[in-house]
Amino acid sequence: MASEVCNIGPREQRKRRLLGFVALAVGVAWAFIFIVYDVPRPWRVIIFLPIWIASLGFLQARERICIALAARGMRNMDAGEERVEDRRAIEELQRRAQWINRRALLTAALATLLALLFP
Template sequence: MEYQPGVCNIGPTQQRRRLLLGVASLALAAVYVAAVVALAWPQWALVLAVFPLYGAAMGALQYRERFCIGFAGVGVFDVGEGTNEVQNEAALAADRKKAVRLNAKAVAIGAVGTVIVFGAVSVLL
């Protein structure tokens, strides 16, 4: 695997870490929603599910895209040979542009997921 600015900045090991982040965040969201329902907390508390749902989306997107937004922010990449610094300014700009797009997608997915959860719980209760 090779580093490609604005396309790919992580290899298989780092991808697995992002997938684990996504799965753990999704599990946390499910536990949180179950707690809100089981403990009869106010329904508005479901809005806080946006945070773990955002984390789940972020992990899944980074896994799928083979791209870490955190790495882009600090100007590094790790495609399997260890962490290396991005030396080219154009490459760094391309990475940061992609990071902004991925973050926006994750925010949107987390928000839509929260609306779905809120609606589903409202209908079921």
């Protein structure tokens, strides 16, 4: 899915990658605790949130696209936010941001389903 169009620089990518690792650690820890302590299955749905955030962080870092900035037609290439002037670039950023969000939602849904399937 990589393209030349991006809206975040290396520093912003690192921030999102760090967010991904922290949220993933929280999600895995919660899933482990919920399964080990036999927490009722409906409570396990809570892991959806940190796994979704982790997926968003990792995908945004990999694709070099911030979905929030893309929605506003902005970029931050490590020198502060600025408007993207090229209309085609904005459309491509927004299209890829939608793909990132859908992929993150699917990943979180599958991870949550997996946690629900454990005894």
